[in-house]
Amino acid sequence: xxxxxxxxxxxxxxxxxxxxxxxxxxxxxxxxxxxxxxxxxxxxxxxxxxxxxxxxxxxxxxxxxxxxxxxxxxxxxxxxxxxxxxxxxxxxxxxxxxxxxxxxxxxxxxxxxxxxxxxxxxxxxxxxxxxxxxxxxxxxxxxxxxxxxxxxxxxxxxxxxxxxxxxxxxxxxxxxxxxxxxxxxxxxxxxxxxxxxxxxxxxxxxxxxxxxxxxxxxxxxxxxxxxxxxxxxxxxxxxxxxxxxxxxxxxxxxxxxx
Numbered sequence: 197x198x199x200x201x202x203x204x205x206x207x208x209x210x211x212x213x214x215x216x217x218x219x220x221x222x223x224x225x226x227x228x229x230x231x232x233x234x235x236x237x238x239x240x241x242x243x244x245x246x247x248x249x250x251x252x253x254x255x256x257x258x259x260x261x262x263x264x265x266x267x268x269x270x271x272x273x274x275x276x277x278x279x280x281x282x283x284x285x286x287x288x289x290x291x292x293x294x295x296x297x298x299x300x301x302x303x304x305x306x307x308x309x310x311x312x313x314x315x316x317x318x319x320x321x322x323x324x325x326x327x328x329x330x331x332x333x334x335x336x337x338x339x340x341x342x343x344x345x346x347x348x349x350x351x352x353x354x355x356x357x358x359x360x361x362x363x364x365x366x367x368x369x370x371x372x373x374x375x376x377x378x379x380x381x382x383x384x385x386x387x388x389x390x391x392x393x394x395x396x397x398x399x400x401x402x403x404x405x406x407x408x409x410x411x412x413x414x415x416x417x418x419x420x421x422x423x424x425x426x427x428x429x430x431x432x433x434x435x436x437x438x439x440x441x442x443x444x445x446x447x448x449x450x451x452x453x454x
Contacts, residue, residue, distance in 0.1 A: 237424055
């Protein structure tokens with residue numbers, strides 16, 4: 197009887213030790229499909245802020261690599277960023293596209309920068325989707341018509357510059373009495389910083405928005421943000437977005453997406 201008890205205790209100890217070894221295994225890195233743009237920065241910043249191991253998989257949008265069949269299996273909308281988490285729900289791999297969905301997923305996965313409290317989470321979601329539906333698309337149109345278009349379309353430039361100016365005004369008012377866009381630093385700030393950082397190229401004067409300027413300086417001072425916003429910048433060296441060959445690729449991209 198005593199021997200049987202001892203054997204069971206020994207077996208239990210061995211199982212516990214084995215389980216501990218398994219749990220101590222290093223996490224497999226998240227695969228980040230990425231190009232150094234404001235949308236890409238959202239995810240590189242979040243990964244850096246959370247200290248998650250990841251490996252960058254460049255998707256050169258100037259060469260149309262976002263239309264490669266293997267990438268389309270991950271991101272059917274042919275847009276980066278996207279991720280594959282080898283250790284997703286239930287320990288099984290999961291692929292995710294759309295930057296907002298990725299930020300929310302990583303926030304839930306880590307419990308960081310995305311509150312568990314429903315009221316606080318709704319506030320973060322409001323400003324996250326505001327960025328995705330407003331600041332990103334409008335600033336992106338300014339970047340295109342003001343900096344990349346082969347012909348100057350004054351109406352289009354003015355339209356989008358003025359809309360970005362309005363959105364900056366919204367942020368400036370919002371940040372009057374809080375340090376970050378949803379109160380505490382969150383994925384909403386990560387979604388915005390890369391876009392607001394391009395204020396000059398968007399025809400804006402950041403000094404007209406003192407609260408926004410203070411916020412931008414504070415967010416950019418974070419070491420993880422600096423690492424996230426410099427990831428892969430060397431990949432863009434030598435790429436001229438006005439080059440006729442690059443423009444042809446971009447035109448074909450738009451045609452295939454329509």
